[in-house]
Amino acid sequence: MVQRNAVPAVAMNIGEVAAAVDLPVKTLRYYEEIGLVVPQRQPNGYRRYTERDVHVLRFLRRARSLGFSIPDCRALLSLYGDAGRASADVRRLAEARIADIDRKMAELRGLRATLAALVEACHGDQHPDCPILDDLAGAGVS
Amino acid sequence: MVQRNAVPAVAMNIGEVAAAVDLPVKTLRYYEEIGLVVPQRQPNGYRRYTERDVHVLRFLRRARSLGFSIPDCRALLSLYGDAGRASADVRRLAEARIADIDRKMAELRGLRATLAALVEACHGDQHPDCPILDDLAGAGVS
DNA sequence: CCGCGACCCTCCAGTTACTGGAAAGATGCG
């Protein structure tokens, strides 16, 4: 069992966290404003983020970059946050989200196939056009 | 060889296309405004979309829903559209996009694992909290 | 030919999720 929370980094100011989770400082402030991740404050008024906040923020960055909306993310977080209340609901919600993810995966595979086919089809010489792609773009999940 | 473009659907008005590609009419008008998909016009001023436009729009819907920005999409479309000019550039660009896609896939897998673990961990009884998730959220691609 | 509902048009305003910048306070170091 590896102990991961070794260095608590006493302060955990906004800039530090921004670097750690790879999100702009501005975005963290925005997330506080909309009540998504609300850090505590230090006596000087600076935001203080916890390790948990950092985890949540990483989770958010991933989900957002994959096209989940903020409301989607809130739903995901409500699972993530207080798992263990109304398990059945949580479970259903999580499963629905997993279905979303599977759908997105399929779309990604389709997109990837389209791009890969393009690389394949035009690998060196100059074609005037690649009509094959017209088919491919429609071939995926639709 | 299956002939796909059998029914050209004489008009191909905006509403028809919107239904076909599963995007709101408003979005199609917006895409024209920003020069992404610019249909021709009928004598009465109605937009007339081609089969090709429909393909491109489907492609766009997919890419957008997966978190690619409009500039990203424009780059993808420039490949898709005139493949066959400056093959080397096209190839490099396409490959970069494929790398993006692979990164997104990995992130999706990570997200899915997190959610699946949640379903697993809390499958029936009431836990006060699922601290396991704290680790999971950080465990993926990062 | 006339209404009528469903479609289309443009234009303009509002929303979401940031993003940038000004003005000012806090921290840390030589």
Add this chain to the structure above:
DNA sequence: CGCATCTTTCCAGTAACTGGAGGGTCGCGG
């Protein structure tokens, strides 16, 4: 103490839509 580098709030701007008003077009039934 000065200076660079944080941090704060606030306000304005952007991207990518989204909704709604006001009005033209289409096609059908009477």
